Amino acid sequence: MRIRPGYTLDIAQADLAFALQKWQNLYNDQQRLLDRYLQTVTDTHDRLAQAIAEPRLGDGLFDGHYWQLVGTGRSPDLHGTLVLEVKRQIAAIEDAQGQLKVLRAYVERPGVPVVYDTNMLNHWQQPENIDWKTLLVDEGLDGKRVRLIVPLVVVDELDRQKYGDGALAKKAATAIRYLERKLDGAAPGEAVRLREGVTLEVRLDPPGHRRIEPDLEILHCAADFNGLVPNAGTRVLTDDYGMRLRARSMGLTTLRLPGTYRKSGTPTDIAVQEVPAPV
Numbered sequence: 001m002r003i004r005p006g007y008t009l010d011i012a013q014a015d016l017a018f019a020l021q022k023w024q025n026l027y028n029d030q031q032r033l034l035d036r037y038l039q040t041v042t043d044t045h046d047r048l049a050q051a052i053a054e055p056r057l058g059d060g061l062f063d064g065h066y067w068q069l070v071g072t073g074r075s076p077d078l079h080g081t082l083v084l085e086v087k088r089q090i091a092a093i094e095d096a097q098g099q100l101k102v103l104r105a106y107v108e109r110p111g112v113p114v115v116y117d118t119n120m121l122n123h124w125q126q127p128e129n130i131d132w133k134t135l136l137v138d139e140g141l142d143g144k145r146v147r148l149i150v151p152l153v154v155v156d157e158l159d160r161q162k163y164g165d166g167a168l169a170k171k172a173a174t175a176i177r178y179l180e181r182k183l184d185g186a187a188p189g190e191a192v193r194l195r196e197g198v199t200l201e202v203r204l205d206p207p208g209h210r211r212i213e214p215d216l217e218i219l220h221c222a223a224d225f226n227g228l229v230p231n232a233g234t235r236v237l238t239d240d241y242g243m244r245l246r247a248r249s250m251g252l253t254t255l256r257l258p259g260t261y262r263k264s265g266t267p268t269d270i271a272v273q274e275v276p277a278p279v
Contacts (some may be wrong), residue, residue: 004050023086026194064075104183115236122168149201183201236255
């Protein structure tokens with residue numbers, strides 16, 4: 001499930017409860033079913049579409065089932081088909097309520113969410129070797145737990161990169177082996193303890209999620225936390241200038257590691273002094 005920017009989990013929960021009550025009332029009282037079905041679609045569409053981006057419940061009200069029902073007029077067989085459609089909408093809303101419950105439990109886990117960019121796993125020291133507490137002190141987040149989050153798209157990028165022949169392929173393979181070793185035995189998406197006050201987890205794609213460009217996937221993962229738990233102190237961990245610019249444009253805060261954590265052989269950001277042209 002994904003909540004639209006500007007909306008909260010509580011708003012989404014209230015919208016789903018409102019819509020479910022409307023559809024359950026329709027199922028329990030099936031008098032003038034077609035007219036009331038059309039009115040229920042109208043009454044619940046905005047509430048199902050405004051806060052919840054995925055699943056697309058609002059669009060689901062007007063899929064092929066809706067137009068088929070509208071086109072049948074008032075045939076004798078219509079009642080049974082309408083009842084099935086009402087039950088289908090109730091099931092979709094109840095499923096969304098279950099997804100929302102899972103999402104709430106996920107985003108409200110303790111710790112400052114630190115969302116990893118792919119290159120941070122390739123070119124920087126392994127997460128357990130980093131003094132996260134000191135970094136958070138420098139960020140004004142003293143005493144907070146650290147929640148390291150690797151979006152699934154990052155894992156997929158590492159999997160693609162590991163099949164090359166150069167240094168990047170070796171680093172990607174090392175990163176994948178590290179994640180497999182640390183997450184071994186954990187359920188998909190479950191957080192594992194790296195050290196005192198530091199956990200590591202992979203953020204799985206929500207059901208029905210449609211992938212976009214990898215960098216935006218990473219930023220959207222951070223934006224979800226930033227919107228749903230605005231006081232959590234979410235950070236995007238990246239050393240890429242383009243990612244930092246894009247994050248800033250989305251109102252996200254980035255975090256960079258000190259150069260001492262960079263793996264040997266990785267280029268550094270070195271200011272190049274301009275050399276005067278020969279006279």
